[in-house]
Amino acid sequence: MHELSLSSAVVNTVVKHAKGRRVEVVSLRIGRLRQVVPDTLDFYFDFVARDTVCDGARLEYEIIEARLRCKPCAQEWGIEIPAFRCPTCGGSDVEVASGDEFEVESIEVEEAECIAPR
Ligand SMILES: [Zn+2]
Structure with missing residues (x-):
């Protein structure tokens, strides 16, 4: 759900x-860390969008790769590296630098106008 x-x-x-x-x-x-399944999101979006201005709209996805950042030295790296340790200083005091996004980047409406909601 x-x-x-x-x-x-x-x-x-x-x-x-x-x-x-x-x-x-x-x-x-x-x-990437959101673990959203686009097909499933499409399905629920069609359902939730019914009878709103989004009825029939298409979703486009940009998937952001997960990255971690070492807080003391600011080194960033992709999460494919199989350890939550900084590859530069070896520290483990790290935070998620990207990969947990869930944002509406833009919407296109009927006048072919583009709106960025942020
Ligand atoms: Zn570090």
Whole structure:
């Protein structure tokens, strides 16, 4: 049901910014760590979007690779490296630098206008 609540969040955001105009494309930026399954999100989006300006809109996905950052030395690296340790200083006081995004990047409405909600 993860994708259902995400779909609701997307529709709410887009409806707010579309101001009554029909939406054709919603571009999303989703971090790898969110473990979103696009097909499942599409399915719930179609359902949640019914009878809103998003009805019939298409979702486009940009998947953001997961990266970690070592807090003391600011080194960043991709999460494919199989350890949550900084490859530069060996420290383990690290934070997620990217990969947990879930953002509406832009929406396209019927006048072929592009709106960035941020
Ligand atoms: Zn470090």
